[in-house]
Amino acid sequence: MYVPNFDKYALSDGASTRSVKGRDILSYGIESIKSLYDLFEGARKKRAARGGYTTHAEQDLLRSMLVFSAATLDSVVKQVIRDQIPQIAKLPVTAQEEFRQYIVRHLSKGPQVNVDSLAASLAGADPRAHFIDAYVADLTGDSLQSKAQLLRAAAATGVNLGLQKADHDQLDKLFAxxxxxxxxxxxxxAKQKKKQRNRRNRGRDEVIKWSERLLGLAATFLKS
Known part of the structure; x- marks a missing residue:
């Protein structure tokens, strides 16, 4: 049976980080996930469970672990974006190029561009700040629910996730x-049902490893 170590993804208070608030969010997320894991293991121990069978209540705890892990990554990534993008000039050249491409796409919308808003921003004291605010809003407007969104956030902030082929496959599965x-x-x-189950059955070890993977990605976004 796989035994997780969620605490290894936490950053100490003195550790260098891209976002202090993001570090705190990660810590809160880890504590919540540990609590859900303890409840899951406690429930199985109470009924002296053997093998891989899980009750509906235990399945909900596994689902909650994955959702909380994904929410932790989502919140951390958005906080890093809010803290780092305003300092775009200090980010890697690749991140600056992502910002430039965003401006190009924005200005290329033609008739869809709000002319009055664009004119006001260009005539303002700091046109760059207007585009930065719009860029941050664009990057953080939706919940993080796909690998593509994750990769875009990493590119925007200059974070190297170091993903291998197997990592891409795993991310596709866990986001799904x-x-x-x-x-x-x-x-x-009705077409998807197997046996008497009305809901998908999640494997303990797989969900735990997915949760750890999401926490690990959150930690990667924070480490400077």
Whole structure:
């Protein structure tokens, strides 16, 4: 049976970080996930569970672990964006190029561009600040629910995630699971049902490893 170590992803108070608030968010997330894990293990111990069978209540605890882990990553990434993008000139050249490309795309919208808003920003004391605010809003406007969004956030902040082929496959699977839980409650349609289960069954070890992976990514965004 796989035994997790969620605490290894926490950053100490004295550690260098891209975002102090983000570091605190990660700590809160880890504590919540540990509590859910303890509840899950406690429930199985109470009924002297053996093997891989889990009750509906235990499945909900596993689902909650994955959702909280994804929410922790989402919140950390957005905080790093809010703290780092205003200092775009200090970020890697690749991140600055992402910002430039954003401005190009924005100005290329043609008739869709709000002319009055654009004129006001260009005539203001700090036109760059206007585009930075718009860029931050664009990057943080939606919940983080796909690998593509994660990669875009990393590129925008100059974070090297160091992903390998296997990592890409894992991220696709875990984000798919995250979305199935949040948007569908893991409910199975008549065509998807297996045996008597009405909802997808999540494996203990897989969910725990996915949760650790999400916390690890959050820590990577924070480490400077």
């Amino acid at each position: 699971a995250r979305n199935q839980i949040i948007h569908e409650l893991d409910y199975l349609t």
